Amino acid sequence: MVSTDEIRRPAEDRFAAELTSLADADGRAGNDRPPGWLLSPRAVRAFVLGDAELGVSRKFYGDDPLVDRAIVSLLGRQGLMLVGEPGTAKSMLSELLAAAVSGDTGLTIQGTAGTTEDHIRYSWNYALLLAEGPSDRSLVPSPLHQALVGGKIVRFEEITRCAPEIQDNLVSILSDKQLMIPEFGPNARVPARPGFNIIATANLRDRGVNEMSAALKRRFNFETVRPITDHAFEVELVSGQLTEELGERGEEVEVPREVIRLLVTAFQELRSGVTAGGTPVKSPETVMSTAEAVNVAFAAALEARYLGNGVVSAAEIARQISGVALKDNPEDARRLRFYVDNIVRERARTDPLWKDFFRAAADLWH
C-alpha cells in the first residue's frame, strides 16, 4: 500500500488555523485588505513575526524590518527579490508570504539551468492542440499564468540558475502586467488581476548562477536575507526546526538545550570567523548556515537514538559536523581542525560539554 502522507505539507495547510484566526481578527477590526489579498498587511506581518494574543507563532527570526519591507514591496508595482547566502530561509519566507497573501504556495516555478520559456509562460497539450487548435483546453498554463489569472503570488525559486534569455521573459510581463498569447489571435492577452505579484529568490554568488540583466533587476525590489547573528534566536530556531523534523521520533530522543547552544556557538564562530572573545578563527568555505545546523542536530539526534543511549551529547554533534557541514573542500577540514585545536581545546579544560566535543573531534581528525 502506498502511503498518501506527504513529507512536507504546504504552509497554508500547516498553518491553516493561524491564517483563519488572523482573517477573523481582520474582519472584527474592520481592517482594509488590499485588492486580491486574503489578509491585511498587518495581519501578514503578524503571521510571519508572530502575535501572542492571537496564538500565532513567530516563524521568521532576526530581521523584522526586512519582513516589513517585503510586505510593502508586494503591495506595490515591483516584484520582490530575496537574495542571500544559502540556508538563510529565503524560500521559507517566500512560502510564508505567499501563504498569507494569496493562500496558495503552489504557484511555484523552480528555476534550473534547464528551465524553458514554456515553464514560465505556457505550453500546450499537443494532442489537443492538433485536434482542436489553440484553445483554453489545449493551453497548459504555467504557474505565472495561473497567478495572473487568479490574482495570486507566483514564486520563482532560484531565478539566477535560469539562462539569462529565459529570465528576461519576465521583463515585459512584469512591466505590462499582462501576458500576450499570440496563438489565440490578435491582441489576445491575459491581464494580471489585483493581487498578482512575484517573489523570486536567488543566490547571487554560487557556482552555476547567471547574471541578471539590469532591465530585470529594475523590476524588483531587492532584499538581502542575512544569517542570524543573535545567538538566542538561532538556538530557538534550531530547537523548533529540530522538533518539527523529528516529529514523532522526538519522543524517543532527548536533546538538551546546552548541546544546541554549543552547536549554535560553534556555527556562529565558524561562520563569522571570530570567537565571542575576539580570537580570529578560520572560516570554512562551505556556508555554515542555520539550515546546516539543523541538519547536524537532526543527524546527531538520529545517531543518539539508533546508535547511542537516546540522549544527544556534544560528541554526536562533533561527529556529525564533519559529515554534514563539510562538503568537498579539503581545506575546510584543516580549518575545522584549527578551530578544534585552538578554541575547543581551551574550552575543554573548564567546560565538560566542550570536553566531550573535543574528545570526539580529536578522535576523528588526529
Add this chain to the structure above:
Amino acid sequence: MPPPISGTDRSAGGVLPEIDLPDRLRRALVLVEQLRADGIHFAPIRHHSPACSVALRAQLTDLAPAVILIEGPEEYTHLLPQLIDPGTVPPVAVLSHHREPGGRTTTGFYPLAEFSPEWVALRSGAAGGAEVAFIDLPWASASRRVDQDAESRSIQQERHLAHSTTLQALARLEHCRDHDELWDHLFELRTPAELRNWRRVFGDVFVWSALARSDYELPVLRGEGSIARESLMAARIAEHRQRSDGPVVVVTGAFHTLALIEALAGSDLGAVVREAAPQGGHPPAPVDAGSSWLIRYDFRRLDALGGYSAGMPSPGWYHRVWAGLSGTADPADPADPTVEMLVDIAHHTSRAGTSEVLGVADVSAAAAHAWRLAELRGHPAPGRTDVLDAVTSCFVKDDAGPSPALREALEAGFTGLGQGSVPAGTPAPPIIADTRRRAEDLRLNLTDSDTRHTSLDLRRNPRHRRRSRFLTAMSFLGTGFARRTAGPDLVGGTGLGLLYEEWDYAWTPMTEAELLDLAEEGSTVDEIALSRLRGLELAVDTTAARRSANHAVQVLIQAAVMGLSEHSAGLAELVRTHLQEDPSLASVISAGRRLVGLRQARDQLDLGEAAWIDDLLTRVEPVVAYLLSTLGEGSVEDDEETVDALLAVRRLDGDLAVLLRPGQERPTGSPITRELLRLRASPNAAIAGALTGLAVVDGSGTEEDLGAGLSAQLRTGADVERAVRYLTGFMKATPDLLLHSPELLSVVHRALITLPAEQFLGYLPELRRAFTWLKPRETARLAEQVTALGGIDARSDDLNVRHHELTAADLERGRRLELSLRESLAEDGLADWTGT
C-alpha cells in the same frame, strides 16, 4: 526591571499606553503637582529632539515664564548675549577648555541645533523677556571628574549594559531595530497637534526616563557625577524660585528630572541629592564665561558625538523634519521631507558619475514605499528608518548593500552638510589670537590673506630659525597656513646641503577654521604639536619584532625641527632602545644618516651642545658593524641591494668619522671599517668584488691587488656564476675604475673573451646589467677602449653580422614564398600592398 508594556495601540499613532506605574513614580507625579502649584514647571527632554522642541515651545507659549533654567554649565549664562544674537545661526557649539593639574587639557562641546530644545528655550526666553540661566556644574568643576575605583566602574558598565538590554527588549517587542528607532516610533512620530499637547508629551517622556532612572544604583549615579550635578541644579532652581515672581520652567535631560523633583519637593527619596551639597552650601555662580567660547559647528561633528552631548542620530534628517514641525515652512507649499530627502539622495548618487542613475521612477517608487511602510508601522508620516528602509528596498539592486556613491549620498542627506555661523567679533578661543600674535612677533606679514613668500637663512639668522620652527609646526599640524617649497628636509633626510629654506604662507579664514578644529587638542600650537608627537611616539611600534630605529629617529627629528628640543632629548631614549633591537641594516643606516644630518644642523636648530646626539651617533657605529656581519647570506637577486647597503655604510662611516673623530685623515680603526675589511674575504662574491674595488678608491688597496683578484675570479675553470657576481659587485661599487685603468680593463677583457660560448650566453643578462651603472658617455668611451683592445675598428663593417649559412635551396624557397604571397594579396584585391 521596568513593568512590562504590552503591545501598544498603533492606530492612535505612537502614544504610550496606560501602564502600571511603580509606587515611586506615582508619588513623583503627585510631587510634580505640588511643585507646579509653587510655580516650578519641568520640561524633561531628550537632547536634539524635534518632538521635545515642539512640545517645549507650546509649553513656553502657554506658561509665559519669568525664568527659564537650562541644563548646561553655569558659566554659559555669560554667553547669552552672543547666543541670542540674530547673527548666531545653528549648528553652533560652546567649546570649553579645562587644564588639569597634570598639564593635560580636557575639552567639551555643548552643541546646539535649530531643533534642539535648549535652543528653543534660549530663543523663546529672549523673545518673551524671560530671565534665562544655565544651572549645571561648571565645566571646570572637580565634581565632574569623580575618581572611580575598579569596582564602581564595573557596576557602572553593568548598569549601562542592563539598561541598554532593557531598551533592546522593548525595541524588539515593537519590531524596532534599536532604541533610536523605538524613540522615533513612540515620540518623534506624533502629529504636530499631538506634540503641542505638551502635558501629554512631557508626561510620557518623564515616565519613559524615570522608569530607567529608577533602576540605576546609587554608586553608579555618584560615579557618573549625576548626583553632584543634580545637587547644584536643585539648589539653583530653589534660589531662582526665591528671587523671582512668575513661573519658572526647568529644561533638563529627562534622566535628571525625577531626581530634581524629589530633591525640590522635600521627599525623603531626594535626601541623597540634597545632602550632596558641599559644606557651607554651593559656591556662587562664576562671574564670567571662563574658558568657554561660542563657535560655529557642523552637522557632521554633531552626529559623531557621544556621551554627554549625544542626542539623536542623523541631524540632517531632523533638520528637514523641523521645517515642517516648527511652522517655518510655507503653508501654501508644505514640503514633504520624505520626498525631498529621496530626491536629494537620488541626485547626489546620479551625479557621482558612475553608471548608477536614479530617476523619477525610482524616487516615486521609494516615496510610495516609505509611506506604505509608515502606514504598516502605524506612523502618521514616514520616519527616519522608514525612509532608510525605502532606500534599501528601492535603490539597491544586489546583495552587497548600498554602493559607495549611494552611501555617500545617504551620509550627505541624513547626516547633513549644514554649518552654522557666529557673528563677527565673537570672542574666539585663544589659540587663534595667540597663534596670530606669535606669527606677527616673528614679523610674518598677515595684513591680508594673499600668499607671501619668505626665504630663511638658517645658518646665520636666529629670527629666521625661529620662524622656521613656527612654520614647520604649523605645517606639521596640517593647518594649511604654510608650505615649504625648498630647503633641507631633516625629517625626510633630503636636501641637507641647501642653505636656504623657502616657504609660502597665507593667513586665511581656512587657517582660523583649522586652528579652531585643533582647539580641542590644546590651547597653543606648541602644546598641540607636543601632544601629536607623543601620539607618534606611541605609534612607533614598540613590539620587539618591529623595532625600527628609522621611525624613532624621524619622530625625534620632527620634534627638533619644531623647536621642541627638550622633548627631543627625551626621545633619545626611545631611539636608543630601538637601535638596540632593530634587526634591519637598511633601517639603521637610514637612522644613522638622519642623525648625521641632525648633528650637522645642530646650530641652526639651536640645540646647543646636545651631547645626546653625539651619544646616539656613537651608539650607531657598533650596531651597524654588527648588522654588517649579517650581510652576505644573500642570493643573486639581493646583490644589488647588498652593494647599495655597503656603499651607504661606507658613506656613513666617513660622516661619522668626521663628526666623532675630527682631525683624522682617513677613517681607520672604527668598528665599521674593521668589519668592512673582514667582509672583503666574504664568500659572497658580489661583496668581495665591491669591497675590493672600494679599497682601491680609498687607497687602502692597490690596482695590482684588484687586478690579481679579478684575474683569479675570472680565469678559465673558475666558477662562472661567482665570477659574474664578483664582476657585477665591482662594477656597481666602482664603475669608473674600469674606465681609468687600462690594466684592469685588459684583465677583464681577456677573462671575458676566454669564457666558453655557452656560459657566456647564459650569463649575458647579468653581464649586461653589470655595465649599466655607467653613464652613457662613459659607456661610449668604454666601448671605444674595448674595440681598440679587440683590434676592431668601430666604424668599420666588422661589427655587422653576416650570415654565411644560407644555400641556394633557401633562396629558391624564399622566392616561391614571395610569389605565392603576391598572388594571395592580388586575389584579395590588395595588390597595392606589394608596392609593384
